[in-house]
Amino acid sequence: MITKKLALFGTLAAALLASPAALAQVSDDLVKIGVLTDMNGPASTPTGQGSVTAAQMAVDDFGGKVLGKPITVVVGDHQLKPDIGASLARRWYDVDQVDLIVDVPVSAVGLAVQNIANEKKKLFITHSTGATDFHGKFCSPYTMQWVFDTRALAVGTAQEVVKRGGDSWFFITDDYAFGHSLEKDASAVVTKNGGKVLGAVRPPFATPDLSSFILQAQASKAKIIGIAGGPPNNTNEIKTAGEFGVFAGGQQMAALLALITDVHSIGLSAAQGLLLTTSFYWDMDDKTREWSKRYFAKMNRMPTMWQAGVYSSVTAYLNAVKEAGTDEPLKVAAKMREKPVEDFFARNGKLREDNLMIHDLWLVQVKTPAESKYPWDYYKILAKISGEDAFGPPDPACPLIKK
Numbered sequence: 001m002i003t004k005k006l007a008l009f010g011t012l013a014a015a016l017l018a019s020p021a022a023l024a025q026v027s028d029d030l031v032k033i034g035v036l037t038d039m040n041g042p043a044s045t046p047t048g049q050g051s052v053t054a055a056q057m058a059v060d061d062f063g064g065k066v067l068g069k070p071i072t073v074v075v076g077d078h079q080l081k082p083d084i085g086a087s088l089a090r091r092w093y094d095v096d097q098v099d100l101i102v103d104v105p106v107s108a109v110g111l112a113v114q115n116i117a118n119e120k121k122k123l124f125i126t127h128s129t130g131a132t133d134f135h136g137k138f139c140s141p142y143t144m145q146w147v148f149d150t151r152a153l154a155v156g157t158a159q160e161v162v163k164r165g166g167d168s169w170f171f172i173t174d175d176y177a178f179g180h181s182l183e184k185d186a187s188a189v190v191t192k193n194g195g196k197v198l199g200a201v202r203p204p205f206a207t208p209d210l211s212s213f214i215l216q217a218q219a220s221k222a223k224i225i226g227i228a229g230g231p232p233n234n235t236n237e238i239k240t241a242g243e244f245g246v247f248a249g250g251q252q253m254a255a256l257l258a259l260i261t262d263v264h265s266i267g268l269s270a271a272q273g274l275l276l277t278t279s280f281y282w283d284m285d286d287k288t289r290e291w292s293k294r295y296f297a298k299m300n301r302m303p304t305m306w307q308a309g310v311y312s313s314v315t316a317y318l319n320a321v322k323e324a325g326t327d328e329p330l331k332v333a334a335k336m337r338e339k340p341v342e343d344f345f346a347r348n349g350k351l352r353e354d355n356l357m358i359h360d361l362w363l364v365q366v367k368t369p370a371e372s373k374y375p376w377d378y379y380k381i382l383a384k385i386s387g388e389d390a391f392g393p394p395d396p397a398c399p400l401i402k403k
Helices: 001-019 048-062 080-092 107-120 150-163 177-193 211-221 233-243 260-268 286-299 303-326 329-338 389-390
Strands: 031-035 069-077 100-103 125-126 143-145 168-173 196-201 225-228 250-254 273-278 361-366 377-383
Touching: 031 048, 031 080, 031 260, 031 303, 048 069, 048 100, 048 196, 048 286, 048 303, 069 080, 080 100, 080 107, 100 303, 107 125, 107 143, 107 168, 125 303, 150 177, 150 225, 150 273, 150 361, 150 377, 150 389, 168 177, 168 211, 177 196, 211 233, 225 233, 233 250, 233 260, 233 389, 273 377, 286 303, 303 329
Parallel strands: 031 069, 031 100, 100 125, 125 143, 168 196, 168 225, 225 250, 250 273
Antiparallel strands: 273 361, 361 377
């Protein structure tokens, strides 16, 4: 009788130990997420505290615990400097036991952090960096790109604009790698679809007076002036173009990277008519509005696609930790690739084998002041661009791609 009881106890114990709850393993009994961002510089409005808030919202909405262990968010400011970003990432992974780093605006900083993530075999999800190298020649099992890349924005905008008759282009391109990449990708699409590129000018980053560059673009008579760059040049170019009567003269501007916070700072009077591609718009439907209004209550402004993407990816990560029963990086990443990503941020989303999250994008046009009916009512949605069309096939240079 005692032998039977012992055998039964052993069977029950084995079953208990085999259960997911019993097998759950969380390193250091804590899941720690680090938001590495720009807190005070030129990228702080579209990322910064808004990205921190989005990450904390995801943790709070998840219940603050996963596998019975607490989740915490820490914050670092890399000041847009690769050496500072790499140093913070190394300390977080080595000393502070951070499990996941998110955000990291500016591709040079993001690539530096990616190197550390690879070395330390820890996870990193980038949202506000667009270099295709993240999922191309530098692709990594530990790094995911969640919101956009330069190809998706350039291809999405150029392809849809040419379809609508914008078949002659002149580029104002930021004179560094990011701007050159946007111009190259967009130019290829314009010519492939039967359009012409009439020329380009390349102002240096943060040029204080852009007048001469705008005048050259205006004189080109191109139907579309493509803005291949980010802040601060892109917003100043749009403002200057409005002052010089570019829109009134019948030309349109297509921003290959522009965020809703950029449009807000420019104002509808100057930005009206601007064409751009975005991964997210707060006022698209009930799901986007519900989350964005909760975000607005905390930040007093609507979220950018980058900030919304932080929430989406942190939630996906925490769900994967729960389902995997562990925070072991490669097991979590594998779980994240198993299911489609379908939430308020992403439509028809999927984390591919190259760790790029492809999803639908939207071509939008900035409304006129008369068309805008309430605060932050800025965009008219012109077209949906499928993730497959926008992001294209995986880059064969990525070693993760099965040959």
